[in-house]
Amino acid sequence: MSKQLSVSAGGSLTGEITVPGDKSISHRSVIFGALADGVTRISGLLEGMDVLATIAAFRAMGVEIEGPENGQLTVHGVGIDGLQAPAGDLDMGNSGTAMRLLAGLLAGQAFDARLIGDESLSRRPMRRVVEPLTTMGADISTAEGGTPPIAIRGGASLKGIAYDMPMASAQVKSCLLLAGLNAEGRTCVTEPAPTRNHTEQMLQGFGYPVQVDGATACVEPGHRLSATELVVPGDISSSAFFLVGATIAPGSRLLIRNVGINPTRIGILNVLKAMGADIQLQDQRTVGGEPVADLLVQSASLTGIHIDEADVPLAIDEFPAIFIAAAAAQGDTLLTGAEELRVKESDRIAVMAAGLAALGVEVEERPDGMLVKGGRIRGGRVDSHGDHRIAMSFAMAGLISDGPILIDDCDNVATSFPTFAQLAASCGLGVSEQDAS
Ligand code: S3P
Numbered sequence: 001m002s003k004q005l006s007v008s009a010g011g012s013l014t015g016e017i018t019v020p021g022d023k024s025i026s027h028r029s030v031i032f033g034a035l036a037d038g039v040t041r042i043s044g045l046l047e048g049m050d051v052l053a054t055i056a057a058f059r060a061m062g063v064e065i066e067g068p069e070n071g072q073l074t075v076h077g078v079g080i081d082g083l084q085a086p087a088g089d090l091d092m093g094n095s096g097t098a099m100r101l102l103a104g105l106l107a108g109q110a111f112d113a114r115l116i117g118d119e120s121l122s123r124r125p126m127r128r129v130v131e132p133l134t135t136m137g138a139d140i141s142t143a144e145g146g147t148p149p150i151a152i153r154g155g156a157s158l159k160g161i162a163y164d165m166p167m168a169s170a171q172v173k174s175c176l177l178l179a180g181l182n183a184e185g186r187t188c189v190t191e192p193a194p195t196r197n198h199t200e201q202m203l204q205g206f207g208y209p210v211q212v213d214g215a216t217a218c219v220e221p222g223h224r225l226s227a228t229e230l231v232v233p234g235d236i237s238s239s240a241f242f243l244v245g246a247t248i249a250p251g252s253r254l255l256i257r258n259v260g261i262n263p264t265r266i267g268i269l270n271v272l273k274a275m276g277a278d279i280q281l282q283d284q285r286t287v288g289g290e291p292v293a294d295l296l297v298q299s300a301s302l303t304g305i306h307i308d309e310a311d312v313p314l315a316i317d318e319f320p321a322i323f324i325a326a327a328a329a330q331g332d333t334l335l336t337g338a339e340e341l342r343v344k345e346s347d348r349i350a351v352m353a354a355g356l357a358a359l360g361v362e363v364e365e366r367p368d369g370m371l372v373k374g375g376r377i378r379g380g381r382v383d384s385h386g387d388h389r390i391a392m393s394f395a396m397a398g399l400i401s402d403g404p405i406l407i408d409d410c411d412n413v414a415t416s417f418p419t420f421a422q423l424a425a426s427c428g429l430g431v432s433e434q435d436a437s
Helices: 023-035 049-060 096-106 127-135 170-180 198-205 236-248 267-275 319-328 339-343 348-358 388-397 420-426
Strands: 003-007 014-018 037-043 064-069 072-078 113-116 139-141 150-153 162-164 187-190 211-213 216-219 229-231 253-260 278-287 290-298 332-335 362-366 369-373 380-383 405-408 431-435
Touching: 003 388, 014 420, 023 037, 023 049, 023 072, 023 096, 023 170, 023 198, 023 229, 049 064, 049 096, 096 113, 096 127, 096 150, 096 170, 127 139, 127 170, 170 187, 170 198, 170 216, 198 216, 236 253, 236 267, 236 278, 236 290, 236 319, 236 388, 236 420, 267 278, 267 319, 319 332, 319 348, 319 369, 319 388, 339 348, 348 362, 348 369, 348 380, 348 388, 388 405, 388 420, 420 431
Parallel strands: 014 253, 037 229, 162 187, 380 405
Antiparallel strands: 003 405, 003 431, 037 072, 064 072, 113 150, 139 150, 187 216, 211 216, 253 290, 278 290, 332 369, 362 369
16 A cells, blocks of 8 residues: 545645755765764764665665664764675665665675665666776676666776766766775766766765866775764755745745755756745855755746756756646746656656646646646646655645645655655645555
8 A cells, every 4th residue: 555645725835844854965974984984973864765775785784873863873984995795685775876876886896786676766777877887897787678686796896987977967977986986096977067066075075085177076096984973954855845835835935944055956946046936045054064054935926937958957856846836837837958857766757747737737748858838737636656756746736726636656755755744734735644545
């Protein structure tokens, strides 16, 4: 039996909230904490299923980890050469980040490993990491079709490469930089457009040198990571649902505290502001090396735009929410250059197009994006296809729909935002979780 979200029509979002910790930074905190010498203490960690999968994988490789409890995690690092062979498969659940980053890290270990995932992850493309890792000398293979499981044979000696990434992917970049820690010589990755830079920043925060020159990041072997204290900021990707909800729902005024605003993650702010949103960044500060602000968002009328393609990688996880904003806007919103959305936790172009159409919104699917004709959202029933961000985005549509919305297949909301329904209800969304009828 899977969970549904049941949303009543109307309402506004008011008050103050704090969203859970950033998922990308949480995964990397565990990974680098495990590889460091000494004890890393993390606070603000996201206790979502994706991050729990990463924690379980490192425990299976001999790393002692205490917690998580109230966002606190203590990782007893084993050093860059201290991981041990896991007894069985490493189950990455729904998490593409965990699978791709671990593939890079494990490619240069002395032991064999096999990475598996759930139904959604088992459909996602892994050649994008397997091919460059093979060029580096890894002994690594996937199922037919280039999908998981990923099987890695230990004992390969890796050589550094200079890799021009064909797509703008922080996961691929991070995978190769992690492989580069155990490769002979220098490993460099050049990206076609800026993507989130948490791996580069955090490696340096753990004392491991990374050379960044424009679009190219390089690492060399032979250094070590030192344990540190980490404070994970709130996830701008989780705040996106609330930014959209409070913008489209009349009478809203919502303060979202402690949100990470790393420049490689703020595409959602650029896009919503270009559409006419009223979002103020208050009390900008640096916490644990990351820029953070409180975001004050008030309702505003939105106008459709052609989304700047430069914002696509900077808002890559936020398009389900942006499509809801587009449906609420006056006029047409066009997204292009976003074919990567088709290989996320679901095909986010097809699944959002189907859900919007079910709610009476006129949409045209494109191979690399979508045209959304804004104006009105009806009530109805939509299928999230097990995609957490799609489920949460359609929940926000209820704020302006003319009838209730029922969203199917919502168990995976817990991968990134286990407290979503409670938090959204606490600030004014008429949402409840129920077992599927
Ligand atoms: C992530 C990178 C993005 C993003 C994912 C998290 C990361 O994927 O969609 O949710 O933590 O590196 P791509 O880099 O493949 O676009």
